[in-house]
Amino acid sequence: xxxxxxxxxxxxxxxxxxxxxxxxxxxxxxxxxxxxxxxxxxxxxxxxxxxxxxxxxxxxxxxxxxxxxxxxxxxxxxxxxxxxxxxxxxxxxxxxxxxxxxxxxxxxxxxxxxxxxxxxxxxxxxxxxxxxxxxxxxxxxxxxxxxxxxxxxxxxxxxxxxxxxxxxxxxxxxxxxxxxxxxxxxxxxxxxxxxxxxxxxxxxxxxxxxxxxxxxxxxxxxxxxxxxxxxxxxxxxxxxxxxxxxxxxxxxxxxxxxxxxxxxxxxxxxxxxxxxxxxxxxxxxxxxxxxxxxxxxxxxxxxxxxxxxxxxxxxxxxxxxxxxxxxxxxxxxxxxxxxxxxxxxxxxxxxxxxxxxxxxxxxxxxxxxxxxxxxxxxxxxxxxxxxxxxxxxxxxxxxxxxxxxxxxxxxxxxxxxxxxxxxxxxxxxxxxxxxxxxxxxxxxxxxxxxxxxxxxxxxxxxxxxxxxxxxxxxxxxxxxxxxxxxxxxxxxxxxxxxxxxxxxxxxxxxxxxxxxxxxxxxxxxxxxxxxxxxxxxxxxxxxxxxxxxxxxxxxxxxxxxxxxxxxxxxxxxxxxxxxxxxxxxxxxxxxxxxxxxxxxxxx
Amino acid sequence: xxxxxxxxxxxxxxxxxxxxxxxxxxxxxxxxxxxxxxxxxxxxxxxxxxxxxxxxxxxxxxxxxxxxxxxxxxxxxxxxxxxxxxxxxxxxxxxxxxxxxxxxxxxxxxxxxxxxxxxxxxxxxxxxxxxxxxxxxxxxxxxxxxxxxxxxxxxxxxxxxxxxxxxxxxxxxxxxxxxxxxxxxxxxxxxxxxxxxxxxxxxxxxxxxxxxxxxxxxxxxxxxxxxxxxxxxxxxxxxxxxx
Numbered sequence: 001x002x003x004x005x006x007x008x009x010x011x012x013x014x015x016x017x018x019x020x021x022x023x024x025x026x027x028x029x030x031x032x033x034x035x036x037x038x039x040x041x042x043x044x045x046x047x048x049x050x051x052x053x054x055x056x057x058x059x060x061x062x063x064x065x066x067x068x069x070x071x072x073x074x075x076x077x078x079x080x081x082x083x084x085x086x087x088x089x090x091x092x093x094x095x096x097x098x099x100x101x102x103x104x105x106x107x108x109x110x111x112x113x114x115x116x117x118x119x120x121x122x123x124x125x126x127x128x129x130x131x132x133x134x135x136x137x138x139x140x141x142x143x144x145x146x147x148x149x150x151x152x153x154x155x156x157x158x159x160x161x162x163x164x165x166x167x168x169x170x171x172x173x174x175x176x177x178x179x180x181x182x183x184x185x186x187x188x189x190x191x192x193x194x195x196x197x198x199x200x201x202x203x204x205x206x207x208x209x210x211x212x213x214x215x216x217x218x219x220x221x222x223x224x225x226x227x228x229x230x231x232x233x234x235x236x237x238x239x240x241x242x243x244x245x246x247x248x249x250x251x252x253x254x255x256x257x258x259x260x261x262x263x264x265x266x267x268x269x270x271x272x273x274x275x276x277x278x279x280x281x282x283x284x285x286x287x288x289x290x291x292x293x294x295x296x297x298x299x300x301x302x303x304x305x306x307x308x309x310x311x312x313x314x315x316x317x318x319x320x321x322x323x324x325x326x327x328x329x330x331x332x333x334x335x336x337x338x339x340x341x342x343x344x345x346x347x348x349x350x351x352x353x354x355x356x357x358x359x360x361x362x363x364x365x366x367x368x369x370x371x372x373x374x375x376x377x378x379x380x381x382x383x384x385x386x387x388x389x390x391x392x393x394x395x396x397x398x399x400x401x402x403x404x405x406x407x408x409x410x411x412x413x414x415x416x417x418x419x420x421x422x423x424x425x426x427x428x429x430x431x432x433x434x435x436x437x438x439x440x441x442x443x444x445x446x447x448x449x450x451x452x453x454x455x456x457x458x459x460x461x462x463x464x465x466x467x468x469x470x471x472x473x474x475x476x477x478x479x480x481x482x483x484x485x486x487x488x489x490x491x492x493x494x495x496x497x498x499x500x501x502x503x504x505x506x507x508x509x510x511x512x513x514x515x516x517x518x519x520x521x522x523x524x525x526x527x528x529x530x531x532x533x534x535x536x537x538x539x540x541x542x543x544x545x546x547x548x549x550x551x552x553x554x555x556x557x558x559x560x561x562x563x564x565x566x567x568x569x570x571x572x573x574x575x576x577x578x579x580x581x582x583x584x585x586x587x588x589x590x591x592x593x594x595x596x597x598x599x600x601x602x603x
Numbered sequence: 604x605x606x607x608x609x610x611x612x613x614x615x616x617x618x619x620x621x622x623x624x625x626x627x628x629x630x631x632x633x634x635x636x637x638x639x640x641x642x643x644x645x646x647x648x649x650x651x652x653x654x655x656x657x658x659x660x661x662x663x664x665x666x667x668x669x670x671x672x673x674x675x676x677x678x679x680x681x682x683x684x685x686x687x688x689x690x691x692x693x694x695x696x697x698x699x700x701x702x703x704x705x706x707x708x709x710x711x712x713x714x715x716x717x718x719x720x721x722x723x724x725x726x727x728x729x730x731x732x733x734x735x736x737x738x739x740x741x742x743x744x745x746x747x748x749x750x751x752x753x754x755x756x757x758x759x760x761x762x763x764x765x766x767x768x769x770x771x772x773x774x775x776x777x778x779x780x781x782x783x784x785x786x787x788x789x790x791x792x793x794x795x796x797x798x799x800x801x802x803x804x805x806x807x808x809x810x811x812x813x814x815x816x817x818x819x820x821x822x823x824x825x826x827x828x829x830x831x832x833x834x835x836x837x838x839x840x841x842x843x844x845x846x
Contacts, residue, residue, distance in 0.1 A: 157778070180788075588813060
């Protein structure tokens, strides 16, 4: 620039010099005049440029070094967004990978009428159909406040998407996550629910919190001018969260059948509550666990609080006759009786100061052990247990796990109650009442565990509902470790007891659970309910225990109905039909082949 | 550098310009130094004495003029010895009119071969030439580096854009996956509830309505499952054949 300006100046002067005649002395004189001027101009220009350069340099210094950190921080705060990526709680699926619980984002929708670009009426009209709310009510809401009107506390993602696509001003969506249970109340007693703080409050959601929760980390990401997220500053493995899901051993199809069968029977007898539990005795996995009444975990706030605890693990009851097969097994195991031993049942028996009678006041006369079970003879059971030393019997009851804490993966499990040894040994009545399942209490699931020992060759397995953490391809990544099964009966004895129980279904009280073509072992129970200072009159817990297939026992089904009303309410009439429908479903689901000709099946 | 070029491309336009520029620069500095007080450089004297057309062809102050003159003396580098310089000028004197530049150029090109140019190159020391070579190569390298840097920088910016697009896509897909699983679950529940209604006319499968195929006979004793003793049935039930 410097150069060109001086050149231009020179050029303008040149014609003059040229015209003047071109004498060197003349041009020299001119040269003398012009140059100092040029020099000063050049100097000025130079000075201006240098000053400008210096100014720029100073500004650069000021911005980069003096204000640098502040400006960096400012820019970072504008460009960076705190992102909480959607890291859902792990889903819960059943054994067939049907979803039982899954996380989904929902939106809290607020309206700010002062930001509306359309009239309140128009907005109300547009929103009413989508939100399924009354238009006039919406209008009223919009007129009442200028901003911050809560329109919906939990709007599903698809509706929020529809609203978003309408591009209406004045609506605010705040994202949060909610747990969704597509099967509604079907497995609520097992799965439980998650409260508003996203903490499991019942069922597996509570007990397996560690397996279900993924750590939610907040990520700071930079954002470009158009709002697109940029990968720099993204932490390592930011996108890679696992696809694990918690698989339960529950089969929702069986669960559904069990629930509808139970509901039907409960309605028929207007019972207070009921439960059906199906266990695979080989490993203790529960295929179905139904308790009625129940709640919908999607609407847990409307449910009765007492339903949140699963009473099959949290409530104790006196098992009654369903405990008799275990007493027979104990007696056989100790050698006190032999399977073919005969007992005399005159209809009553005097034990110390108490008279023990059979349930319906019948007398069975001379009967064998199998017949004692068939007829559910209390007198016969007392005679069997009287052959045992009470201390030995007490030891056996403890070996079964009575009076001890119960291990399962469902929460709030309580330990069963057995009288103290002194109390038990103090009176012969104790052993006598225990022989037909009264005088101690346990949870339905613990009874199932004990009966399971008969079905699997004598081992006490841990009833559980959690199978494993599996990925979407079905590969197991983690399975909980459980205590090794404890052998309590020999397999020969347990098979013998199962055979006796088979006669209960074929010829005894459990006829209502017969299934054509199948060997079913079972035992009915009609237990009195212990109240304050004795048993409540007319209140019974009717139950049925089924084991199938009897020739190769694997599945144990317990159906239990609490306080059915009406005449003829016994385990065989109320609970056995439930167990039958459940077993029929189980046969179809597990594809158990028949073991005897259909036509020869006793009707 | 002009020298090296000269040897390669004799008498081309680019060569021409470079030569001029070179000389102009040098001369102007020279002149500025010397001629502000000195009226006329000694070099210009012979020109003036012989020149009858140009009034003051090499006047120091008249730069334009001087430039034109120098155009005519394009092939002549500055440090020429006097006799040669004089000879050259005298040979061109009749064409060194300011208005006859085109003809000058032509004539100068015509007379190129006669001008001993090459010998001048030996005056440049070898270190200068080497330096020049280094300069040339390093500029090529610098250009390449700058290009590569720009490409790499561009890629880093573009890849971020790609990433953010991909991230958005991932979020979209996750969104769809969630909706799919949720709706699938809801539909299953709905179907099950519908099926349970008595009006639906559906019944749950029962063993009596199920066909079990007997195991195909194995070995020497083919037995149908209906007549098998207990132990064999046990084995069968462990692994049901199907139905």
